[in-house]
Amino acid sequence: xDVMEELAESSEFNxxxxxxxxxxxxxxxxKSLPSAxxxxxxxxxxxxLGEHTKAVMEEILxxxxxxxxxxxxxxxxxxxLKLFTSVFGVGPKTAEKWYRRGLRSLKEILTExxxxxxxxxxxxxxxxSDISKAVSKAEAEALGCIIEETVHWIxxxxxxxxxxxxxxxxxxxxxxxxLLTVPEMGKEEGLLLHVIDRLRDQGILLYCxxxxxxxxxxxxxxxxxxDMDHFQKCFLILRLEEGQVEGERGLQRDPGDSRGWRAxxxxxxxxxxxxxxxxxxxxxxxxxxxxDLRTFARKERQMLLDNHALYDKTKRNYxxxxxxxxxSLPIWVWSMWSLGREMHKHLPxxxxxxxxxxxxxxxxxxxxxxxxxxxxxxxxRRFCRFIKANFLQFYTFWHxxxxx
DNA sequence: CGGCCTACG
DNA sequence: CGTA
DNA sequence: GCCG
Numbered sequence: 001x002d003v004m005e006e007l008a009e010s011s012e013f014n015x016x017x018x019x020x021x022x023x024x025x026x027x028x029x030x031k032s033l034p035s036a037x038x039x040x041x042x043x044x045x046x047x048x049l050g051e052h053t054k055a056v057m058e059e060i061l062x063x064x065x066x067x068x069x070x071x072x073x074x075x076x077x078x079x080x081l082k083l084f085t086s087v088f089g090v091g092p093k094t095a096e097k098w099y100r101r102g103l104r105s106l107k108e109i110l111t112e113x114x115x116x117x118x119x120x121x122x123x124x125x126x127x128x129s130d131i132s133k134a135v136s137k138a139e140a141e142a143l144g145c146i147i148e149e150t151v152h153w154i155x156x157x158x159x160x161x162x163x164x165x166x167x168x169x170x171x172x173x174x175x176x177x178x179l180l181t182v183p184e185m186g187k188e189e190g191l192l193l194h195v196i197d198r199l200r201d202q203g204i205l206l207y208c209x210x211x212x213x214x215x216x217x218x219x220x221x222x223x224x225x226x227d228m229d230h231f232q233k234c235f236l237i238l239r240l241e242e243g244q245v246e247g248e249r250g251l252q253r254d255p256g257d258s259r260g261w262r263a264x265x266x267x268x269x270x271x272x273x274x275x276x277x278x279x280x281x282x283x284x285x286x287x288x289x290x291x292d293l294r295t296f297a298r299k300e301r302q303m304l305l306d307n308h309a310l311y312d313k314t315k316r317n318y319x320x321x322x323x324x325x326x327x328s329l330p331i332w333v334w335s336m337w338s339l340g341r342e343m344h345k346h347l348p349x350x351x352x353x354x355x356x357x358x359x360x361x362x363x364x365x366x367x368x369x370x371x372x373x374x375x376x377x378x379x380x381r382r383f384c385r386f387i388k389a390n391f392l393q394f395y396t397f398w399h400x401x402x403x404x
Numbered sequence: 405c406g407g408c409c410t411a412c413g
Numbered sequence: 414c415g416t417a
Numbered sequence: 418g419c420c421g
Contacts, residue, residue, distance in 0.1 A: 011418085021408055022418035050419050091415055120415070164417095177417085209416075211412055233412075235416060267417065283417080287409090290417095294409040299421095306410055307417090 089120030
């Protein structure tokens with residue numbers, strides 16, 4: 001139900017953080033259902049669908065539309081803020097500032113002399129028409145080939161993995177996310193900078209926001225070794241040439257566009273290999289899935305989860321990291337493989353935004369790790385249980401299967 | 405009635 | 414403030 | 418707005 005997303009957006013513009021979140025949760029639950037809701041009975045007992053959201057749904061089911069939603073769609077302020085925030089680098093605050101100045105269109109922003117755009121926003125406006133167009137799976141794969149070639153030229157043993165929405169089975173996305181890693185610990189140091197340099201040499205780097213590893217020896221003498229490796233990531237805009245895209249459709253572009261290329265938003269992340277499982281988890285899940293997982297970690301397990309590790313607050317160490325260190329096997333391969341297999345048993349759906357079909361194809365090609373290692377088994381067991389215990393979509397799907 | 409993900413620049 |  |  002796109003309606004819930006619209007209500008969430010409207011709440012966000014009204015600075016109502018709570019309702020915004022509630023509507024997003026509701027949207028997430030509805031998206032995870034195997035089919036569209038036909039009557040109110042079908043959503044009995046589902047989480048995050050309370051009095052208000054149900055009332056809106058009833059309105060739509062009986063009249064085909066909701067008065068409140070129609071009102072929001074027509075609202076001048078909502079339309080303007082939606083337009084402004086669609087620009088890369090422009091959030092609710094900046095959009096609000098422009099709206100209060102009486103500005104209503106993108107052209108008015110660009111012609112207003114008193115407005116100072118930052119680097120991100122300048123890129124956002126410069127490539128606006130391209131970036132706001134959907135990216136197809138074929139285009140994502142084409143970019144994967146280009147980047148992979150560049151990466152292999154630098155480090156032949158490096159592995160590039162498609163993550164984000166495309167890994168969840170989506171056909172279109174607003175950007176393309178990749179994870180880049182090397183089998184040997186530490187060899188990923190500086191790799192990303194090297195890759196960026198090569199992309200620049202090739203003339204396809206249109207914009208680059210690099211977030212280098214924040215390591216400063218003078219600044220953190222007290223910090224432990226474990227704390228220093230915030231892995232590298234970068235937000236890019238790349239130039240994708242026509243003819244590099246496979247398939248009969250080729251490039252996504254407007255009729256009458258004869259440039260022969262388009263700009264695409266690309267994210268590159270380069271974690272050390274022992275953090276691969278966490279990076280993959282973090283960058284494959286949707287925004288909402290990540291929130292659910294991290295909330296669960298903190299509230300239910302007294303742990304802290306991020307894209308690098310799972311931190312146990314009671315034990316004061318990185319719980320899985322210790323286990324990972326003590327095993328000779330590339331343990332992340334094993335945990336992701338089992339996790340993926342477990343997920344697919346229960347979640348045959350692959351085509352919605354909120355169901356991260358955790359990727360296992362790459363692992364399938366390699367051998368099945370030998371059993372009998374108690375560390376492997378323990379990590380696998382805890383990891384699987386952890387995910388399943390909080391997977392909102394899992395709960396929803398389970399509910400549909402057994403309670404209706 | 406308080407909390408709502410967590411990290412980076 | 415913005416990005417994921 | 419929904420939940421614990």
